[in-house]
Amino acid sequence: MTLISPSKPVQDPDLQAIRAALRAVIRPTDPDYPKLKTEIDSDEMLTRYLADKWLVKGKDxxxxxxxxxSEDAASVGDSCDEFETMEEYEEMHKWREAMKNRRPITLGDEEYTARWVECQNCGVEFDVSCNEHEKDYNYEWPCSWHPGWKEIDQSAPHGEDWEVRGGYYENNSDTPEGFIWNCCSSYGDEGGCKHTKHKAPVNRILNRNVATTAKGMRFGGSKKRKVESITQ
Incomplete structure (x- = not known):
């Protein structure tokens, strides 16, 4: 009698990639991490649900x-003068963005990465697949930031107890009139002078001399979201 060994179940490569990406996104220090990791490895429906919430493909x-x-709202506004109508400008803008989104980043089109990451310029957590200016004529870009740093405003009055030690005044919101941004001369508490998309390691276009994908940076720079904030 010949024994026939049972065949192993066929593994879905895409599902395996999703599970690997989810494991990289979840915080290992989260108290629910062991339980959630086990459920991701065994429950396909839950895995795909979480993938929709937490992950996005490189092409998106x-x-x-x-x-x-080219990312600055000011330069975008200036370019409008080159077109006779706003409709013509919007069409050109869509074409430019479409061409830009074909440029290589650190992961391939079909690779998964965290949907939510922290902006390197403003510190806000954002969705890497929704990172464009509002569809209106005010050019309200999602990120407002200062490319410079704070300096003492020598023309402002300072008390005798004024302290300048290291980075003491870097984030001092109590006396914003005593400091200015060296990039635009605005007071220390004024909003950013540069308006762009949000920036993170995963969405930066690579230099032409750099390889299309960098295998070791698939999840670099991602801010991992807490489990409870997603599953509510």
């Missing part, structure tokens, strides 16, 4: 053109 990541003027 809105690109950021590493601190160039």
């Amino acid at each position: 990541v809105i690109r950021y053109h590493a601190d160039s003027d």
Whole structure:
């Protein structure tokens, strides 16, 4: 009698990639991490549900053109003068963004990464697949930040107890009139002078001399969300 060994179940490569990406996104220090990790490995329905909430493919990541003027709202506004109508400008803008989103980033089109990451410029957590200016004519970009740093305003009056030790005044909101941003001369508590998309390691367009994918940076720079904030 010949014994036939049972065949192993066929593993879905995409499902395996999703599970690996989810494990990288979840905080190991979270008290629910062991339980959730086990459920991700065994419950396909839950896995795909969490993937919709927490993950996005590389092809859907809105690109950021590493601190160039092409990301600055001011330069976008100036370019409107080149067109006779706003409709013509909007069409050109859509075309430029479509071409930009074909540029390489640190992961491939079908690779998964965290949907929510922290902006390196303003510190806000954002969705890497929704990172463009509002669809109106006010050019309200999602990120407002200062490319410079705070300095003492020498023209402002300072008391005798004024302290300047290291980074003491870097984030001092009590006396904003005593400091200015060296990039725009605004007071220390004024909003950013540069308006762009949000920036993170995962959405930066690579230099032409850099390889299309960087295997070791698939999840670099991601801010991992707490489990309870997603599953509510």
